[in-house]
Amino acid sequence: MIPEFAILGHPNEGKSSVLSTLTEDDSVRISAEPGETIKCRTFPVIIDNREIIRFTDTPGFQNPTRMLSEMQKFSESSEDPLQSFYRRYHNDDDLRHDCELLRPLLRGAGILYVADGSRPLRQVDLAEMEVLRLTGKPRMAILNCKRGEEEFSPQWKAQFRKHFNSSRVFNAHRADYRQRIRLLEALKSIEQDWQEVLDYVVTTFKDDWRNRNYRTSELISELLTDCLQLKMEKNVAPETSLEPAKKELFHRYTAKLAHLENLCHREMRKIFKHNVFDYRLPSHSILHQDLFADETWQFLGLSRSQLAITGGAGGAALAAGLDLAAGGASLGLFTSIGGALGAFGAVYGSRNIASKIKVLGIGTATIKLQIGPNTNPQFPFIVLDRALLYYSHITTWAHGRRDYDASLSEKSPPVLTRSLPRTSLKTIGHYFRMLQKNGSDVADAEDTFKKLIMRQLNVVSGAEEYEDNDFH
């Protein structure tokens, strides 16, 4: 028999949210309107085309005190309260929701009782807990603090200890990968017979997560390759002014970079199953800023001393020096393309831009302008930081969460490259230089880079470390 876990509770306690987050299914409709779920809905966990366990969402209790009264009577007369109650009342219109929620229990499902720990405990809650105790099924309570406040948690926990095998705090709006795994691990404690199968599920979920992180590291690596090797050319007639052409070329270049970044972000969303609802970044996120915006270059990327560690700053300093030596003549020729370019100078002053436009050659018929490939040592770190930040956002955005407008604190220190140790920065710097040089021996550097990024993604999402190339 396939182990089944029924999610039960009072209406509007966040049962569907818990399930949506636990199963990473953002197709579950979650409404502020209580009583939306009127039929049980199954969430099978299928591994390699085989259903291993299943979770079942149920309608909320509608008549808990009556149920308790009836079931106590059955219990006193030595009848099975669950079976007898269902048998007697399954056609009763008043109790149809209550009978519906008992159906999975009749099949032998374990109970996951969801309660909102941010509200006070009520008599109906006690009745519900007692009803569940009378069913005699393996059961666990989940405290889902909907408002984020936990002032009533002690009351709830005290009651949980009386009625359940175990209890856990699980915030459906905040739970990340680590908390999901912990909840699944905790399920093992409620029924010994299900331990093995739950072990398998947990291991598989971990493998799956690792696979997602691996794919993400690949995506990031591809994005960096594309961004660093991107170059664009434009032919201009000799008699026309170069400035508009430069502006247009620059605009095309930045638009293409933004497009590449968007594609990467979209793929990341898909990998982490944010399919149905359009995930939006927190309103204050630095990711709302353009890739070349002042703020982006101020808050992301490496410090000057860190850049020096990577070995990339020498070239940048040299470039700045050469610009100065040119006494501004080169600036007049290459960099005066409007305010947007000025933003590039956030790190090295206004002279050191992210990507210069070069006049490749002046022929008789046309002048060839070229922008990219970008050789600024800071640029790939900015792109990488933005990708890591995006990863951090989507992996901490619970699938059961729908309050898109609520502010979410932006994780910064542990995510960004500037928090990495010197050796890692050197490795990344080496890889970036290989890409910027369009080197042929990039495979080894890429391999090392991806492993490093994988480690960083694991740190961000709280996943376990794995040995390199250890697939299982």
Next chain:
Amino acid sequence: MNKTWRFEDIVDLDYFCRLDRLEKQSTEMDLHQRDRHFFLEARKLGELRTISHHQCLRFWLQHRRRFADDGAQHHTPGSTLDNLLWAGSLLLLLLGGVLGIGAGLSYFAYTGQTPLNVFIFFTIFILPQLLFILLIVLRPVLLRLANNDFPPLLRALAAPLKKAAERRLRATDSTVETVGGKALTSLFVEKTGNLLKWPLFKATQLFAVAFNIGLAAVTLFKIATSDLAFGWQTTLDIGAGSLHSLVQTLAFPWSWLVAESLSHPTLQQIEGSRIILKEGIYHLTTTDLTSWWPFLLFCLLFYGLLPRLILLLAGFIMYRRSMERYLRQRKFYAISRRMLTPLVSTQAEPEENRRDNRPSTAETPEKPADSQPISVREALILIPVDLCDDNTLASLKEYLMPQGFRVSESKAIFRSYEEDRSLLEEMTDVDKAVVVVFEAWMAPIREQLSFLEKLACRLRQEASLGICLVGRPGPDRPFVSPQPQEYLLWRRKIDECCTGISFLTTPDSAGAKEP
């Protein structure tokens, strides 16, 4: 399954990867499902006992070939190129052997007039080979060849090979031609294409090995079957002593292996084999003239054949290394990853039986009617057991008084089903106003609405029924007004089951609109 990778396999692996990417309709999920299926099948059949990246790739290739074959027996790009490479290598081997034999025969064409000049043997057969090897060794080719473009010689060999392979692929179906062509091109052009260098490098070394073997065979044959004389001559002022030192140095690699008499000619033998044209050769002794052949043969073996064999071995090793590197590409790791990662789905069954077409709770709540009591009535207040404390009761009494209700009695409800039923029984005799309090911040449930419905039915006509909705209590405010959406929801639910019930304003009645 621990075989080494054949060149054919590597090319086909790349070819099938390209084929996957070409099929636009194949999403990552499709590929994952297919490749995971391969893995599970292999495990079921016991064909995959140990799991490694290479094992997975090999098994994947085997399945892909099986799928692609579908009885049509197409030539894959791998087999096409491999066949051509094999034929080319064989051709070079034969050519080397023939050239070695030919060169040997022409050198050893001794007529008895003049001894064969050992300097010429050395200059033609040993020195160029040494220089060529030196060129290979000095240039960090063995280490860097894998990273650089094709060296010119190998490029010259690669070009006709590519043309021939493309011609053969053209004879197969169009997909094989298109994708296979790309896979082939990648071997010649792309950064990862270094792999082809090593089979070509090995082929050139095979040529050289065959050449040296042919030459050594002819040398031995001629020595065994004809009367050869070797001598040396020079116009320069080089004495036999200097030549002896040079010969001794050259013989160092094999001097420990054979007797000194065989390893190289002695000083006397060198002096005795010097050809001076004006003196002729008749005064030279035969033993001195024949003393050179073991040395020359050893030179050929140690400076011609042996380095080539070493380079051939190095070619094998470098091929292995570059193959390892080639298989470390992300597209190949993706295959192992897809095979080894279980397919996980936690998607819910399609949703049905949801309540729809409900009026939105977001609509603005109508302002509760300002109840201006004409006269104060006595009221019984029914209050949920959870709110039955003195503070809340006092607040409620205080609140209801201005509404025209003087609370004379209060009763707890929702403690138990039985108590509620008995209470309802008693309600038939009540002739005062009844106010029922609900906690509007909790979701309305059937049990509460049903109680209200039954209460409304039981009350006498003259007894009025009022509802007092309270909001979520704060730590210092036990009695607050509900939120607008909570108010609306409760109101709608109550209206659905009862009629003629008045909703009493709460202390912050405006709060229903602006809590």
